[in-house]
Amino acid sequence: MSLANGWWYGLALDLLPKATFMIDQPRFELFAFWRTSATFRVRVALNLKGLTAHEHFVNVDAGEQRDPAFLKINPLGGVPALVLPGHPPLTQSIAIREYFEEIAPTPPLLPGDPLGRARVRSIAAMLATDTHPLVTPRVKRYLTGAGFDDAAWRAWQIHWFSTGLQAVELRLATEADTGAFCHGDAITLADICLVSITAMLKVFKITVAGIPVIDGIVSRCEREPAFAKADPFKQVGAPQT
Amino acid sequence: MSLANGWWYGLALDLLPKATFMIDQPRFELFAFWRTSATFRVRVALNLKGLTAHEHFVNVDAGEQRDPAFLKINPLGGVPALVLPGHPPLTQSIAIREYFEEIAPTPPLLPGDPLGRARVRSIAAMLATDTHPLVTPRVKRYLTGAGFDDAAWRAWQIHWFSTGLQAVELRLATEADTGAFCHGDAITLADICLVSITAMLKVFKITVAGIPVIDGIVSRCEREPAFAKADPFKQVGAPQT
Numbered sequence: 001m002s003l004a005n006g007w008w009y010g011l012a013l014d015l016l017p018k019a020t021f022m023i024d025q026p027r028f029e030l031f032a033f034w035r036t037s038a039t040f041r042v043r044v045a046l047n048l049k050g051l052t053a054h055e056h057f058v059n060v061d062a063g064e065q066r067d068p069a070f071l072k073i074n075p076l077g078g079v080p081a082l083v084l085p086g087h088p089p090l091t092q093s094i095a096i097r098e099y100f101e102e103i104a105p106t107p108p109l110l111p112g113d114p115l116g117r118a119r120v121r122s123i124a125a126m127l128a129t130d131t132h133p134l135v136t137p138r139v140k141r142y143l144t145g146a147g148f149d150d151a152a153w154r155a156w157q158i159h160w161f162s163t164g165l166q167a168v169e170l171r172l173a174t175e176a177d178t179g180a181f182c183h184g185d186a187i188t189l190a191d192i193c194l195v196s197i198t199a200m201l202k203v204f205k206i207t208v209a210g211i212p213v214i215d216g217i218v219s220r221c222e223r224e225p226a227f228a229k230a231d232p233f234k235q236v237g238a239p240q241t
Numbered sequence: 242m243s244l245a246n247g248w249w250y251g252l253a254l255d256l257l258p259k260a261t262f263m264i265d266q267p268r269f270e271l272f273a274f275w276r277t278s279a280t281f282r283v284r285v286a287l288n289l290k291g292l293t294a295h296e297h298f299v300n301v302d303a304g305e306q307r308d309p310a311f312l313k314i315n316p317l318g319g320v321p322a323l324v325l326p327g328h329p330p331l332t333q334s335i336a337i338r339e340y341f342e343e344i345a346p347t348p349p350l351l352p353g354d355p356l357g358r359a360r361v362r363s364i365a366a367m368l369a370t371d372t373h374p375l376v377t378p379r380v381k382r383y384l385t386g387a388g389f390d391d392a393a394w395r396a397w398q399i400h401w402f403s404t405g406l407q408a409v410e411l412r413l414a415t416e417a418d419t420g421a422f423c424h425g426d427a428i429t430l431a432d433i434c435l436v437s438i439t440a441m442l443k444v445f446k447i448t449v450a451g452i453p454v455i456d457g458i459v460s461r462c463e464r465e466p467a468f469a470k471a472d473p474f475k476q477v478g479a480p481q482t
Contacts (some may be wrong), residue, residue: 099362
């Protein structure tokens, strides 16, 4: 995969181009991988906000995130990392999305009332915090080393994807604030997190049954250009299927 | 442990007292466990903001969070859950702490500038999102069922606590915004998350070496009454050591 062959090697923060875009935003350099759920969340948020980022491919499957050359850019060795010239990388999709919300408030991805915002952040965290961290490559590496074979890893993935999505389904199906999307009829950070998980199901060819409210919301989101454009299979480095 | 014997059984949302406190805040009912890291984060945030909550003990070690009686209060079966009369429970410590920040902005637990806020939220997420979810009781149950013995579970705990804290140490030791606390010289959400993890190290009698910047920040936090009052060993249900 020629695009993956470390073309960013040796790139250091102080060598990044300093030019800014025509629109009023910092120049963002997004270090990313085609498949990761957290990168998907950042891409959708960028698209919804009308922000742009110059994307750099880091081959997580090949371990490039732990390469010394990449560690010069993000000493933490992880993607996504959003770099603004002159600053340490911004990491963690939750923090990056809240940052976008503050610098580009329109369209809002959080409701206007504190309880509504808490509900959206809570649903988002059930997916980004309680579900996604359990099914990451680093966890797979550890469990493989501890004796998990492919079937045991797949059972683990299915268990945590199902647990997380079924808990969210229970909320969405029973709470009055659910609408066409997770919270009312406008897209919020909760929807971004929801689709970031269901997109992983497609990558890993896993089906979670019995989540009709989620299925409806995800279908509506996937019709939105901001989500469609972030489809993992459309990103640099994705397998050509 | 008589306090743990399900005294809240049968309590339903519509039976919760409707009275409000003298100060201007909703009446909060906090369903909590002495030891959990996420509950610790909520307790410290309440203390720092001068908010109060009527706390209910849910014995997670005895599985009370999955009891049908508790599921009437929080259908998701987890702690912490913050209940305001007439609303679905607020869950997820990240969402609860952002909610406190919005309804009680003083003292601020986030910096005033968007990049600073992103940095604080990122450090907080490295701990609450990338570290804590891997060492929860539900993960222990799964891994025990998959064949992990006590030594394998302990190795898992040590690995993820060390990985998370060493990554945070690297940031704190190298980024200019670090001060007496994680971000400058005032306590933020990042410090709350940091101490919520190091407090777990004490509960589980685990030592992580080579994190001097963290050790200093934690010491300063532990001298603050808001943190000292939230010490897990001072909570209802904690072992009498």
